[in-house]
Amino acid sequence: xxxxxxxxxxxxxxxxxxxxxxxxxxxxxxxxxxxxxxxxxxxxxxxxxxxxxxxxxxxxxxxxxxxxxxxxxxxxxxxxxxxxxxxxxxxxxxxxxxxxxxxxxxxxxxx
Amino acid sequence: xxxxxxxxxxxxxxxxxxxxxxxxxxxxxxxxxxxxxxxxxxxxxxxxxxxxxxxxxxxxxxxxxxxxxxxxxxxxxxxxxxxxxxxxxxxxxxxxxxxxxxxxxxxxxxxxxxxx
Numbered sequence: 001x002x003x004x005x006x007x008x009x010x011x012x013x014x015x016x017x018x019x020x021x022x023x024x025x026x027x028x029x030x031x032x033x034x035x036x037x038x039x040x041x042x043x044x045x046x047x048x049x050x051x052x053x054x055x056x057x058x059x060x061x062x063x064x065x066x067x068x069x070x071x072x073x074x075x076x077x078x079x080x081x082x083x084x085x086x087x088x089x090x091x092x093x094x095x096x097x098x099x100x101x102x103x104x105x106x107x108x109x110x111x
Numbered sequence: 112x113x114x115x116x117x118x119x120x121x122x123x124x125x126x127x128x129x130x131x132x133x134x135x136x137x138x139x140x141x142x143x144x145x146x147x148x149x150x151x152x153x154x155x156x157x158x159x160x161x162x163x164x165x166x167x168x169x170x171x172x173x174x175x176x177x178x179x180x181x182x183x184x185x186x187x188x189x190x191x192x193x194x195x196x197x198x199x200x201x202x203x204x205x206x207x208x209x210x211x212x213x214x215x216x217x218x219x220x221x222x223x224x225x226x227x
Binding site: 009034042097101102104 | 115117120121145152153154156157160202204206216217218220221223
């Protein structure tokens with residue numbers, strides 16, 4: 001039972017354009033969401049997070065949007081850079097403070 | 112910033128042997144550490160949660176006698192894969208959370224285990 005889903009396994013974007021990564025969740029009790037970036041054979045690194053009391057959080061080139069009614073969040077990267085190429089995981093905190101990860105989206109930014 | 116060191120980064124072992132993976136918080140005290148497992152092209156699946164000085168809490172379907180977790184101090188947790196089999200080959204990642212960090216989960220660099 002996948003409570004956090006990333007339906008696009010991969011995304012290819014041209015350098016300079018916007019990358020939009022999507023994430024859906026099923027548990028309405030989740031109230032904190034995080035995005036992580038992961039390179040092969042490395043641990044995830046934290047990118048940005050959002051609390052359920054907000055609908056948007058921005059940090060430099062990264063913006064996360066949350067639509068609670070739709071149980072949907074998205075990560076926008078603009079402008080996209082080749083160094084952004086990695087696997088991106090969204091995660092939700094459950095009521096026991098455990099991180100529930102999505103299945104990941106592989107982003108490739110090409111010149 | 113918070114740093115979590117995980118060793119070894121990769122290990123190859125023979126079937127039937129045991130392997131220990133260490134996870135250390137270098138510049139903060141971690142009351143809680145988490146162990147994840149990732150199969151190729153899949154999500155990170157939480158295996159267990161370890162709290163310093165107490166027994167680990169295992170997720171459903173994870174054999175606690177096979178995956179021994181010890182969290183003896185506020186800076187060190189270990190995962191021992193006992194009697195390893197080829198199906199245990201995976202990428203194992205630890206995560207630590209500091210006492211006073213608000214939702215601050217820091218991940219180790221992971222350990223690639225290959226059982227031959």
